[in-house]
Amino acid sequence: MRRRTLLSGVAAGATAGLLAPSGARAALPAGMPTYRYLRDALVPPLRYDPTGEFIFPCIRGVYDKISGARARFYLYYAPHEAPGGISVAYADSLDGPFTEYEANPLIDNRLPTTTVSHVSSPHVIWDAPTRQFFCYFHGENTTTRVARSRDGLSFTDETPILSTRLVPGTSETSYARVFEHSLPGRGNKYVMLFMGVKNGRRIFYGWSPNGWDGWQFSPTPLVAPEPDGVTDISAPALVKRNGTAYVAYHGSDGRMRITEVGNAFDRENHLGVFYSPAASDEGRAAAPSFGTDGGTDYMFYEAGPRLSARICIARAVAAA
DSSP states (O other): OOEEEEOTTSSTTOOTTSOOOTTSOOOSOTTOEEEEEEEESOOSOOSSOSSSOOEEEEEEEOTTTOSSOSSSEEEEEEOSSTTBOBEEEEESSTTOOOEEOTTOOSBOSBOSSOBOSOBEEEEEEEETTTTEEEEEEESSTTEEEEEEESSSSOOEEEEEEEEGGGSTTOSOEEEEEEEEOOOTTSOOSEEEEEEEESSSEEEEEEEESSSSSOOEEOSSOSBOSGGGTOSOEEEEEEEEETTEEEEEEEETTSOEEEEEOTTTTOEEEEEEEEEOOOGGGTTOEEEEEEEEETTEEEEEEEESSGGGOEEEEEEEEEEO
């Protein structure tokens, strides 16, 4: 049985973009930094901006993986509304700001075997055995695909790997992120965390031996919204600290939370809010992607109303 516990009072009194003040119970596990808004990652006008909004940042260091990169870091993102379009910007520091790649979008809604209304929510990993980047994205909201690239810019072989038919009872399977993490007895190297719509938006998971195929998916949610006091949760990221595993995600109230799931994904210990929107976030902070540069921790996230979101950078200011 998975453990469901809610630490009461975690979110009460949280200040914008910071932890709850002294006297409130801290939401973060030991060693998880406190993040504060630094700046927007992208400065308009942008060449590719079909809808005036961007979501789901994914920050990836490329300086130690390929030669001839545009810069040390690539930031993947996309509009959500049709037609979407998987895009990238680059910078030599996680402080930003980032320069838009002139040939965006990298992947558009005209796929090799079909045309969809939109493609969005990019998450890119480096697969060392094949020396390729894998990009996971959705389009439509019922289907998650993966594409591959040697340079992180030219992606091919867009292949469906997840759909609602593989997770019974769901009407949507999207916003997937993939991480290296072995689950006991599964023979896997990678896990996928994603949002499934089943009596509200919940966090589900799957596993694969190589990140490309052989995916299997749990029919049971990994994290539910009810212990957080919200109706929906989405855009999960895996966080490893203190010898255990956590999932960071955002809720329908605009705040980001963290839940311990354990290395075997056999727990559900809700720890509460770890980031409340700063004033500049316009009431909503979502879809965290974490990185480190020069020993400093950063968090990239989307901010603002869902259909006019921006990509923002937050930097660690203190250890918990």
